[in-house]
Amino acid sequence: DIQMTQSPSSLSASVGDRVTITCRASQSISKYLNWYQQKPGKAPKLLIYAASSFQSGVPSRFSGSGSGTDFTLTISSLQPEDFATYYCQQSYSTPRTFGQGTKVEIK
Amino acid sequence: QITLKESGPTLVKPTQTLTLTCTFSGFSLSTSGVGVGWIRQPPGKALEWLALIYWDDDKRYSQSLKSRLTITKDTSKNQVILTMTNMDPVDTATYYCAHSQGYSGYEDYWGQGTLVTVSS
Numbered sequence: 001d002i003q004m005t006q007s008p009s010s011l012s013a014s015v016g017d018r019v020t021i022t023c024r025a026s027q028s029i030s031k032y033l034n035w036y037q038q039k040p041g042k043a044p045k046l047l048i049y050a051a052s053s054f055q056s057g058v059p060s061r062f063s064g065s066g067s068g069t070d071f072t073l074t075i076s077s078l079q080p081e082d083f084a085t086y087y088c089q090q091s092y093s094t095p096r097t098f099g100q101g102t103k104v105e106i107k
Numbered sequence: 108q109i110t111l112k113e114s115g116p117t118l119v120k121p122t123q124t125l126t127l128t129c130t131f132s133g134f135s136l137s138t139s140g141v142g143v144g145w146i147r148q149p150p151g152k153a154l155e156w157l158a159l160i161y162w163d164d165d166k167r168y169s170q171s172l173k174s175r176l177t178i179t180k181d182t183s184k185n186q187v188i189l190t191m192t193n194m195d196p197v198d199t200a201t202y203y204c205a206h207s208q209g210y211s212g213y214e215d216y217w218g219q220g221t222l223v224t225v226s227s
Contacts, residue, residue: 034213095167098155
């Protein structure tokens with residue numbers, strides 16, 4: 001299985017801050033990297049697929065980049081509704097493994 | 108509009124077999140490129156991908172759980188069924204089904220999830 005490692009595991013930030021979350025794959029996955037947002041008690045929501053493509057309806061303050069083994073999710077200006085846990089997932093091969101999650105909390 | 112909903116028991120005993128049904132609408136599982144997958148999440152923990160079935164009946168499984176999982180589809184009923192044998196308390200989790208797009212795609216629509224507790 002391909003292992004996905006996210007960092008940090010958690011972070012505290014203020015509204016308006018720029019936030020960056022990284023995800024590293026244990027082997028090259030080309031651009032087959034997806035990002036999800038999950039709020040407490042809710043199902044995950046797809047934000048970005050194929051490393052940098054936006055899912056319909058996702059605000060433009062979210063962006064993704066990377067290829068190979070290293071990827072980044074950036075929130076350009078954190079909004080109150082962005083406080084959540086974010087997961088990366090590789091879809092290069094099955095099983096489609098997830099990272100351990102990054103919890104974004106209010107500072 | 109694509110929707111999915113999980114159903115099944117909320118409580119199972121250790122060693123029992125869990126059967127979960129995902130009933131969906133807004134798409135057909137006979138359409139090329141489409142799949143339905145299952146993902147679970149133990150309380151307070153990360154997401155764990157379990158299984159996926161494609162429109163052509165290709166089936167993929169988590170390697171660590173492969174011996175315990177079976178995924179099937181009933182295209183006429185718009186349902187996907189996941190069975191997991193020999194349930195253990197560590198299998199207590201919220202189980203989600205999700206619409207999947209493409210072989211190297213993503214889970215773009217998710218059900219609300221169903222919490223399954225394993226306890227005697």
